[in-house]
Amino acid sequence: MKIADDQPSGLSALDRPNSYIGRSVPRPNLTRLMQGRGQYVSDVVLPRMVHAAFVRSPHAHARIKAIATGAAKESPGVVAVVTGAELAAVITPWVGVLTHLKGIKSAPQHAIAVERACWQGEAVCAVVARSRAQAEDACALVEVDYDVLAAVTDPETALEETTPVIHPELGDNLTFERSLNAGDVDKGFAAADAIVAATFMFGRHTGVTNEPRAIVADWNPAEARLTVYQGTQAPHMTQNLFAKHLDLEERQVRVITKDVGGSFGIKVHIYADEMAIAALSKLLRRPVKFVADRFESFSTDIHARDHRVTARIGVKRDGVITAFEIDDLTGIGPYSVYPRTSGIEANQVVNLVGGPYTCPNYRARARVVFQNKNVMCQYRAVGHPIATAVTEGLVELAAAEIGMDPAALRRRNLYADDAYPATSAAGLKFEGLSHHASLDKLLAMMDYAALRAEQARLRARGVHRGIGLASFIEVTNPSAAFYGVGGARISSQDGATLRLDATGAVFCHSGVTEQGQGAESVLAQCVASSFGVPIERVRVVTGDTDNVPYGGGTWASRAAGIGGEAAWQAGKALRANVLAAAASILQADPAALDIRAGVVVDADTGRERMGLDEVARIVYFRPDTLPPGFQPEFLVTRHYVPRGWPFAFTNGVQASYLEVDIKTGQIALLKHWCVEDCGTVINPQLVDEQIRGGIVQGVGAALFEHCLYDEDGQLLNGNMMDYLVPMAGEMPDIEIGHVVTPTAESELGAKGAGEAGTAGAPACVMNAVNDALRPLGAAPILTMPITPERVLRALGKV
Amino acid sequence: MPGRAVEIRLRVNGEAVHERVDARRTLVDFLREELGLTGTHIGCEQGVCGSCTVLVDDAVVRGCLMLAVQCDGARVDTIEGISDSGAIADLQDAFARRNALQCGFCTPGMLIGAQDLLRRREIPSRDAIREHLSGNYCRCTGYHAIVDAVESVAQKRAGRI
Numbered sequence: 016m017k018i019a020d021d022q023p024s025g026l027s028a029l030d031r032p033n034s035y036i037g038r039s040v041p042r043p044n045l046t047r048l049m050q051g052r053g054q055y056v057s058d059v060v061l062p063r064m065v066h067a068a069f070v071r072s073p074h075a076h077a078r079i080k081a082i083a084t085g086a087a088k089e090s091p092g093v094v095a096v097v098t099g100a101e102l103a104a105v106i107t108p109w110v111g112v113l114t115h116l117k118g119i120k121s122a123p124q125h126a127i128a129v130e131r132a133c134w135q136g137e138a139v140c141a142v143v144a145r146s147r148a149q150a151e152d153a154c155a156l157v158e159v160d161y162d163v164l165a166a167v168t169d170p171e172t173a174l175e176e177t178t179p180v181i182h183p184e185l186g187d188n189l190t191f192e193r194s195l196n197a198g199d200v201d202k203g204f205a206a207a208d209a210i211v212a213a214t215f216m217f218g219r220h221t222g223v224t225n226e227p228r229a230i231v232a233d234w235n236p237a238e239a240r241l242t243v244y245q246g247t248q249a250p251h252m253t254q255n256l257f258a259k260h261l262d263l264e265e266r267q268v269r270v271i272t273k274d275v276g277g278s279f280g281i282k283v284h285i286y287a288d289e290m291a292i293a294a295l296s297k298l299l300r301r302p303v304k305f306v307a308d309r310f311e312s313f314s315t316d317i318h319a320r321d322h323r324v325t326a327r328i329g330v331k332r333d334g335v336i337t338a339f340e341i342d343d344l345t346g347i348g349p350y351s352v353y354p355r356t357s358g359i360e361a362n363q364v365v366n367l368v369g370g371p372y373t374c375p376n377y378r379a380r381a382r383v384v385f386q387n388k389n390v391m392c393q394y395r396a397v398g399h400p401i402a403t404a405v406t407e408g409l410v411e412l413a414a415a416e417i418g419m420d421p422a423a424l425r426r427r428n429l430y431a432d433d434a435y436p437a438t439s440a441a442g443l444k445f446e447g448l449s450h451h452a453s454l455d456k457l458l459a460m461m462d463y464a465a466l467r468a469e470q471a472r473l474r475a476r477g478v479h480r481g482i483g484l485a486s487f488i489e490v491t492n493p494s495a496a497f498y499g500v501g502g503a504r505i506s507s508q509d510g511a512t513l514r515l516d517a518t519g520a521v522f523c524h525s526g527v528t529e530q531g532q533g534a535e536s537v538l539a540q541c542v543a544s545s546f547g548v549p550i551e552r553v554r555v556v557t558g559d560t561d562n563v564p565y566g567g568g569t570w571a572s573r574a575a576g577i578g579g580e581a582a583w584q585a586g587k588a589l590r591a592n593v594l595a596a597a598a599s600i601l602q603a604d605p606a607a608l609d610i611r612a613g614v615v616v617d618a619d620t621g622r623e624r625m626g627l628d629e630v631a632r633i634v635y636f637r638p639d640t641l642p643p644g645f646q647p648e649f650l651v652t653r654h655y656v657p658r659g660w661p662f663a664f665t666n667g668v669q670a671s672y673l674e675v676d677i678k679t680g681q682i683a684l685l686k687h688w689c690v691e692d693c694g695t696v697i698n699p700q701l702v703d704e705q706i707r708g709g710i711v712q713g714v715g716a717a718l719f720e721h722c723l724y725d726e727d728g729q730l731l732n733g734n735m736m737d738y739l740v741p742m743a744g745e746m747p748d749i750e751i752g753h754v755v756t757p758t759a760e761s762e763l764g765a766k767g768a769g770e771a772g773t774a775g776a777p778a779c780v781m782n783a784v785n786d787a788l789r790p791l792g793a794a795p796i797l798t799m800p801i802t803p804e805r806v807l808r809a810l811g812k813v
Numbered sequence: 814m815p816g817r818a819v820e821i822r823l824r825v826n827g828e829a830v831h832e833r834v835d836a837r838r839t840l841v842d843f844l845r846e847e848l849g850l851t852g853t854h855i856g857c858e859q860g861v862c863g864s865c866t867v868l869v870d871d872a873v874v875r876g877c878l879m880l881a882v883q884c885d886g887a888r889v890d891t892i893e894g895i896s897d898s899g900a901i902a903d904l905q906d907a908f909a910r911r912n913a914l915q916c917g918f919c920t921p922g923m924l925i926g927a928q929d930l931l932r933r934r935e936i937p938s939r940d941a942i943r944e945h946l947s948g949n950y951c952r953c954t955g956y957h958a959i960v961d962a963v964e965s966v967a968q969k970r971a972g973r974i
Contacts, residue, residue, distance in 0.1 A: 016960075016961045016962075016964040016965045016968065017965060017968075018907060018962070018965050021910075041909050041910055041912065042909070045908070045909040045912075045914060045917070046909060048916075048917025048920055049896070049909065049920055049921075049924065050852065050896035051850070051891065051892035051893045052893075053851075053917055053918075055851075057855065058851040148837075224916075224952060225854070225862065225916060225919050225950065225951070225953075226856070226918045227856075274916070274917065275916060276916050276918030277915075277916045277952050277953060309856070309859065531914075531915035531916030531917060531953050532915060533912070533915070701912060704912050704915065704953075704955075704958055707957050708915065708954050711954075711955035711956065712952070712955075734859060735859055735861035735950070736861055740950060742946075742948075742956075743942075743943040743949070743951075743959070743960065744943045744944050746956050746957070748960075749955060749957050
């Protein structure tokens, strides 16, 4: 392996001399992280800081009769022992609902449980001490008297009349329900030559970020300000929430996000224990730190998926799909998560099923129910892995049913590449996608025909390999349609502020955040290109609500497409301002000048006129020499939000090649491919690595990851010994290709790429397993994770 | 409950350290909280994720599975010392150019694990690299880029590219 040097990729029309768009520029902040000089919240230490630990409910559902804190208060190092009722005097509860999810309901949730614990792991009491170890010692001395209540754990029976209602005031255990009926579904099925029905099960899993959730809250009563160091994806969102529930103004709250040890949607929500830490700081008037340990992560970080989808597809003999129908049921724990709600994933499943295909007949129902398990909410690729696995699972089952090659069946039904703009059966608006070009490229990359021949050859020798495909669409660059219209104070716009410093370097302050995906690098590339300086001269600052433009942060694959466009526009604006100053100094026409590689030049010849350092020197230190009345402005801000399209849909297709050991049920992943179209590719290496990482997360869901609960709501495997994650040894090499269909909505044309890998991987791995087992007469495996046991059961061996 | 404090003497990144520590204190807590060496991270406290990987007398060790008192008389090297010495500069360069890290939380442990492999074998196969790093959990990269980076350094050190 030789690592290629950064060079133009040819992937972008903006990829030209003096441009960094389309180039694999290394990220500037990596050196720090590689030398152990990162600054994660786990590393933050402040004067007077104390540490919190929580007593957590061992029961899935229990009334809290009494909490005895006397012994804990006497324990060495203890500063305070605070119950939910005591903390409720400082912080108000919240309800995780949004108005655009019609009918969604939830109950008030407290920072620390008051009267009742609703899942195993919910905090019932906090202990604050001089060290975390002392706080944990004292937690063991807190005595809680519980009255154990019946736990509702099975979504299938959650709505039955005999099932207890978790929040009686809500009337039933239904959080949210959505139905959709497009085209004429009954007619579609009547016209089909074959109808395939299937039930897909998606296990609960979770994010397992390397760095657990961490927060340091510092209420300074002398300033009446709360400073929160938090590993979050959305600092302005959490600023609003801390202010709202602690009776503060937003301007009194500063959220600082430095290095974050992985997010993936886990850190885009507000958690009860994080709210509790802010409240404890206000109560104790000093900094309070909390870093979840791994057991707490498993029982309190949002879980994801947990869907049961019964589904049908109708198909004609020639491969034309005539109808889709799904019924989705998902359990989300006892509360809809704040502030984004736990209704979004099911809503996305309804939106996305059938999305790549032209079939106009589609009926869907999704029901979201409460249960006494940990809360569930949006995690990387929200809804996409479910919708893609259901759609693509049905497509390959249908192909097998009518004896058609699955790639050929897709070609018959995918939107044509010249069919745009188009609107899907579910009402999704597509500006421009490239399903066919992507599929063609993928099949060429993997040499599909040769692989099929190899598969057949090996099968004759008793080696069982499978090939699975999955076409998909991905929601990126969300407009206000996602949250703003529903009343959530989560910004869809984002901004970038640029400042030329006194030496000709540029500071870029952006509202998006760096979670390791490379947002800061992408922003620097945009600024360096549109302003015209070497990238080394751009310093990017993110993650500080006191110092960056108001913005949404990083989620739904928005940082590059939205934050990047704002930075691009800001660069252009600063260039105009600097050229105005240079023109004034040079007594030239600003339109005849340009900035290239940090030097003001004649636009037509490229002749160097003056360095930016010299422009800055004159403007900052010798303004007396400028013409009267001319005031240079070397600080500019530009904002961007998509307005023309609710979302910038991307598309792609993945393939998995794997081998199943039919004696042990073990699955060996041999190779994985993905062709993705995220529009303009700003940094090809960063895009590829987002996709690779996303694919492996999807593979984890397909084969390994499962939060196992017993019927009493006890999490059985909440630690890294028992919960399997993908490690290097089991993962394949992953080949990535691109098709480029820029969005015309922005000048850059970039769409998002952060979730494409996770969206498609479970579907194509599942399809590959079933492709391997089908000739053996095995029943299709449609339950994830696909464990060796499930493989052997499908083969009738256990 | 806190146990008795024990006096230990060790060398950390070449510097003499003489401290009293709780007997129950793990090595990683000792490094992070007593010595301020926060480059060694805590991920699972069960020895699974590898974020707390350090060297103790040149052996790769999980800092969460060893007590500080067990390091009395030992030589401990962390990512800070190994970086400053330049011993893995080529590996770090390859990781940066290949974007073999994203959030960076696993990276100190990953680098120490990779260096351990590169000292043992001339040019490991990609499978051998994957196998050797299978005790280091990375959620971001999907591992492919890490394997590329380690492979490229192995080839470079062997003078093959």
